[in-house]
Amino acid sequence: MGVERERVAGFGRLEDGLRQAGEWYRWGPYLSERQWGTVREDYSANGDAWNYLPHDQARSRAYRWGEDGLAGFSDIEQRLCLGLALWNGRDPILKERAFGLTGEQGNHGEDVKEYWWYLDAIPSHAWNRWRYHYPQGAFPYQDLIDVNRSRNKFQPEYELVDTGAFDDDKYWIVEVVYAKASADDLLMTITVTNAGPEADTLHVLPTAWFRNTWSWDPDAPKPSMAAGDADGSVTIEHPFLGTLELVADAGPDGAVPEVLFCENETNTSRLFGAEPITPYPKDGINDHVVGGAATVNPDRTGTKCSAWYRLTVEPGNTAQLRLRLRPARTTAATDPFGKNFSEVLETRESEADEF
Amino acid sequence: MVMRQAFGGLLWSKQLFYYDVQTWLDGDPGEPTPPAERLNGRNAKWRNFNAFDIMSMPDKWEYPWYAAWDLAFHCVALAHVDPAFAKYQLILLCREWFQHPNGALPAYEWDFSDVNPPVQAWAALEVFSVDGGRDLDFLSRVFDKLLLNFAWWVNLEDREGNNVFEGGFLGLDNIGPLDRSHLPVGGTLEQSDATGWMGFYTIAMGTIAMILNRSRQRPASDLVLKFMEHFAAIRDALASQGLWDEADGMYYDRLVTPSGTAVPVKVRSMVGVIPALAAFVLQEDDLRSSLMVGKQFSDLLSDEGFDDPDKLRESGVLRGEPGEQRMLFSLAGPDRLERLLSKVFDESEFLSPHGLRALSAYHREHPYVIDVEGVQASIDYEPAESTTSMFGGNSNWRGPIWFPLNYLMVTVLERYHRFYGDDFTIEYPTGSGRRLTLDKVAADLSDRLISIFTDDADGRRACFGGTELMQRDPAWHDNLIFSEYFHGDNGAAIGAFHQTGWTGVIADLIRRRHGEVDSIGDVIRRLSAETREPREPLP
Numbered sequence: 001m002g003v004e005r006e007r008v009a010g011f012g013r014l015e016d017g018l019r020q021a022g023e024w025y026r027w028g029p030y031l032s033e034r035q036w037g038t039v040r041e042d043y044s045a046n047g048d049a050w051n052y053l054p055h056d057q058a059r060s061r062a063y064r065w066g067e068d069g070l071a072g073f074s075d076i077e078q079r080l081c082l083g084l085a086l087w088n089g090r091d092p093i094l095k096e097r098a099f100g101l102t103g104e105q106g107n108h109g110e111d112v113k114e115y116w117w118y119l120d121a122i123p124s125h126a127w128n129r130w131r132y133h134y135p136q137g138a139f140p141y142q143d144l145i146d147v148n149r150s151r152n153k154f155q156p157e158y159e160l161v162d163t164g165a166f167d168d169d170k171y172w173i174v175e176v177v178y179a180k181a182s183a184d185d186l187l188m189t190i191t192v193t194n195a196g197p198e199a200d201t202l203h204v205l206p207t208a209w210f211r212n213t214w215s216w217d218p219d220a221p222k223p224s225m226a227a228g229d230a231d232g233s234v235t236i237e238h239p240f241l242g243t244l245e246l247v248a249d250a251g252p253d254g255a256v257p258e259v260l261f262c263e264n265e266t267n268t269s270r271l272f273g274a275e276p277i278t279p280y281p282k283d284g285i286n287d288h289v290v291g292g293a294a295t296v297n298p299d300r301t302g303t304k305c306s307a308w309y310r311l312t313v314e315p316g317n318t319a320q321l322r323l324r325l326r327p328a329r330t331t332a333a334t335d336p337f338g339k340n341f342s343e344v345l346e347t348r349e350s351e352a353d354e355f
Numbered sequence: 356m357v358m359r360q361a362f363g364g365l366l367w368s369k370q371l372f373y374y375d376v377q378t379w380l381d382g383d384p385g386e387p388t389p390p391a392e393r394l395n396g397r398n399a400k401w402r403n404f405n406a407f408d409i410m411s412m413p414d415k416w417e418y419p420w421y422a423a424w425d426l427a428f429h430c431v432a433l434a435h436v437d438p439a440f441a442k443y444q445l446i447l448l449c450r451e452w453f454q455h456p457n458g459a460l461p462a463y464e465w466d467f468s469d470v471n472p473p474v475q476a477w478a479a480l481e482v483f484s485v486d487g488g489r490d491l492d493f494l495s496r497v498f499d500k501l502l503l504n505f506a507w508w509v510n511l512e513d514r515e516g517n518n519v520f521e522g523g524f525l526g527l528d529n530i531g532p533l534d535r536s537h538l539p540v541g542g543t544l545e546q547s548d549a550t551g552w553m554g555f556y557t558i559a560m561g562t563i564a565m566i567l568n569r570s571r572q573r574p575a576s577d578l579v580l581k582f583m584e585h586f587a588a589i590r591d592a593l594a595s596q597g598l599w600d601e602a603d604g605m606y607y608d609r610l611v612t613p614s615g616t617a618v619p620v621k622v623r624s625m626v627g628v629i630p631a632l633a634a635f636v637l638q639e640d641d642l643r644s645s646l647m648v649g650k651q652f653s654d655l656l657s658d659e660g661f662d663d664p665d666k667l668r669e670s671g672v673l674r675g676e677p678g679e680q681r682m683l684f685s686l687a688g689p690d691r692l693e694r695l696l697s698k699v700f701d702e703s704e705f706l707s708p709h710g711l712r713a714l715s716a717y718h719r720e721h722p723y724v725i726d727v728e729g730v731q732a733s734i735d736y737e738p739a740e741s742t743t744s745m746f747g748g749n750s751n752w753r754g755p756i757w758f759p760l761n762y763l764m765v766t767v768l769e770r771y772h773r774f775y776g777d778d779f780t781i782e783y784p785t786g787s788g789r790r791l792t793l794d795k796v797a798a799d800l801s802d803r804l805i806s807i808f809t810d811d812a813d814g815r816r817a818c819f820g821g822t823e824l825m826q827r828d829p830a831w832h833d834n835l836i837f838s839e840y841f842h843g844d845n846g847a848a849i850g851a852f853h854q855t856g857w858t859g860v861i862a863d864l865i866r867r868r869h870g871e872v873d874s875i876g877d878v879i880r881r882l883s884a885e886t887r888e889p890r891e892p893l894p
Contacts (some may be wrong), residue, residue, distance in 0.1 A: 008436070008438075011437070013439070013492075014443040014446070017408070017443075018440075018443065025409075028409070031370065031371075032415050033415040034415070038419060038420065038464070043382075044390070045390035046392070047396055047397050065379075066370075066373050076371075076756075077407070078371040098416050100417075108741060109749025110417055111417070112852060113751075117360070117834040118366075118368070119360060119366075120363045122366065123366060123436050123440065151743065153740070153743070156739070172364060173830060195830055216385075217383070218384060256627055280415055296471040328430060335715060354396075
């Protein structure tokens with residue numbers, strides 16, 4: 001019996017939920033691709049879920065009932081989330097979540113206007129592979145809205161490929177792999193390929209954040225994350241998860257990325273013109289990277305953080321980034337990116353092949 | 356590659372689904388009180404609902420919420436790789452924080468009270484079977500909760516008490532000319548699909564009861580009989596209440612107006628095919644006890660000619676040596692089945708190069724117009740996106756290929772074949788002059804579905820349609836699209852693009868095609884063989 005088959009055979013009877021059924025269920029791709037525009041987040045009087053919390057608010061508003069992101073991964077109760085943000089240097093916002101049209105905007109109802117694929121996964125989620133194609137030119141947000149609005153029900157949908165966003169292969173191929181060294185030791189690699197004809201720069205911001213569990217319950221303890229002792233490391237303190245460390249390896253140029261911090265709190269001044277809850281709200285990293293705003297915490301602490309890599313990649317070339325999330329006490333024991341890192345990746349991939 | 360990406364997509368589509376309706380309606384401490392309108396609005400009657408669970412989503416962008424009937428199909432596919440998780444999902448749907456105290460299963464967050472096809476019992480059986488037919492505790496547990504749900508159906512969706520069911524749109528959005536959930540005219544719509552689904556549900560429940568009984572898990576012979584009787588009643592109703600159109604060889608919905616006149620809705624759609632999906636085989640032991648105990652069922656048996664085994668053998672529904680006899684029961688019956696299948700497998704009607712269409716291409720040239728009580732509505736064949744705004748206009752059942760119904764058709768054909776063996780053939784495709792056994796038909800239908808994703812002779816994948824970038828560029832070509840539904844003429848992907856949810860059953864079909872899936876029938880036979888006591892043969 002293969003390794004993964006043995007793991008699956010070991011999963012328990014699940015009476016008491018997944019957590020008790022097997023330790024491999026503790027981390028998985030449990031993040032949604034879209035939490036905005038859902039019934040759960042809708043607190044309107046008329047039940048208009050799509051317009052109550054639209055895409056344009058998603059980056060600035062803390063969600064009540066769940067989280068979303070690209071290549072999202074989280075623990076089983078979604079206390080701590082991992083995901084990917086990207087910026088091609090030309091968009092008005094970071095790409096933190098897939099863009100699409102709402103039920104009313106699309107000429108055939110709601111429709112996502114991005115291309116990503118779930119290439120591989122196994123039940124234990126010890127191996128997972130995800131792929132996304134990100135245009136190098138400015139993402140045609142408004143064009144997609146306008147053209148689809150002008151079309152009627154008898155015309156086809158206007159898709160991202162129809163906008164010319166991928167003409168001349170001017171796009172990034174981004175692959176994310178999550179592999180588990182053990183049930184709670186998570187390896188992440190981000191592989192970026194320049195499919196285009198010219199060298200270009202991509203900002204890659206692997207991101208960790210807590211689901212906001214404290215704003216709705218005055219008694220709930222608030223978790224925290226802060227820059228660790230080593231460069232590129234973050235110490236995560238959570239009342240349920242314990243102490244974890246997230247470590248971002250040096251990029252291909254040998255430089256350890258800067259880690260930016262903000263809070264998973266609503267930007268009340270942007271959305272409602274109200275007094276801010278914090279100077280470093282949910283879109284703080286977005287505003288800092290895109291516009292240079294002073295919206296990340298200089299004390300390097302918060303409830304959301306991103307490692308900020310800037311990769312300049314020649315045409316046809318590939319760059320790889322590595323991160324690791326694991327219980328904190330292991331830090332001293334092993335080099336997070338030593339030989340063991342690549343061995344785990346190879347082993348898990350071959351287990352998936354076998355499965 | 357198709358199978359690996361299908362399973363990959365299914366597994367990636369897990370999500371935390373967190374929704375406490377009570378708190379959502381009443382608001383959080385320290386936050387503004389939500390508008391009062393909500394207390395009479397969406398999901399207000401579902402205060403029992405309180406989910407904080409990892410669930411399998413249809414599509415984490417377009418449908419980032421579970422859907423009760425989609426989920427059943429996900430579970431069947433997931434059972435191949437992670438049976439524990441598949442069982443967990445089905446149990447979850449029936450837990451007290453999901454199921455309404457009145458027995459209803461919550462459909463999806465837009466409206467938990469919507470009515471979807473009752474496919475959970477069938478899914479539980481398939482998951483049990485794929486898992487090797489071992490976990491009787493699971494089956495027993497789901498069964499108890501589904502008994503409540505079954506009773507809810509019978510109480511709520513059979514207004515006339517005549518075993519002909521309503522139910523509304525039943526997951527098929529715009530498949531009729533009228534909005535089936537909100538009829539624009541008075542009266543009731545007696546639906547052949549609702550009635551077919553209930554027959555299907557009854558069979559699954561009866562089969563579970565039989566397995567529990569035979570395996571000595573628990574005494575359940577009363578329940579076996581209960582469901583047999585119920586099946587007999589539904590079958591009788593479907594046969595006699597005028598849903599069958601003898602001239603067209605199809606089942607149609609029937610609108611009963613307030614004045615009492617009944618108007619058939621003559622649309623050739625999957626609505627009329629669903630009764631063919633309900634079929635099961637009884638073994639001699641069960642036949643015997645049914646004859647002795649079940650009144651309605653023994654009436655049905657004598658209607659079928661059970662007093663005269665020769666006649667039954669002649670019609671083909673009774674087979675096997677004395678002591679090992681088996682009898683086929685289907686909602687449609689052999690004659691109607693053959694006529695229905697001749698429509699279904701007609702390439703100018705339902706059969707496309709890439710699977711069965713939800714609406715017959717006959718309506719391309721022949722739009723159907725209904726004119727009743729001053730309301731006119733029409734429907735025609737639309738192989739791509741929806742041109743109506745019914746149910747948001749996001750999904751189209753008026754021509755495209757949808758996986759769940761295709762999948763059920765493949766599996767029921769295999770069941771018919773296991774009963775009939777090679778003696779029963781049909782012309783396939785209709786008009787081709789070629790007669791095939793039903794296993795060959797099922798295999799060909801599977802291959803048509805699989806061919807949506809695989810390269811054709813020119814290296815093109817049907818799912819990519821006319822998107823040349825995906826057809827030609829190697830950086831795109833091997834990244835497959837498991838969309839919500841597919842074009843009724845050419846198999847191009849339409850609708851949501853990451854619906855490895857139920858389109859993920861393609862992985863099950865591929866395994867089936869390679870003979871890697873035991874049928875429920877095989878599992879029952881094995882269980883029976885392990886527990887059966889020798890008995891005298893029937894006369």
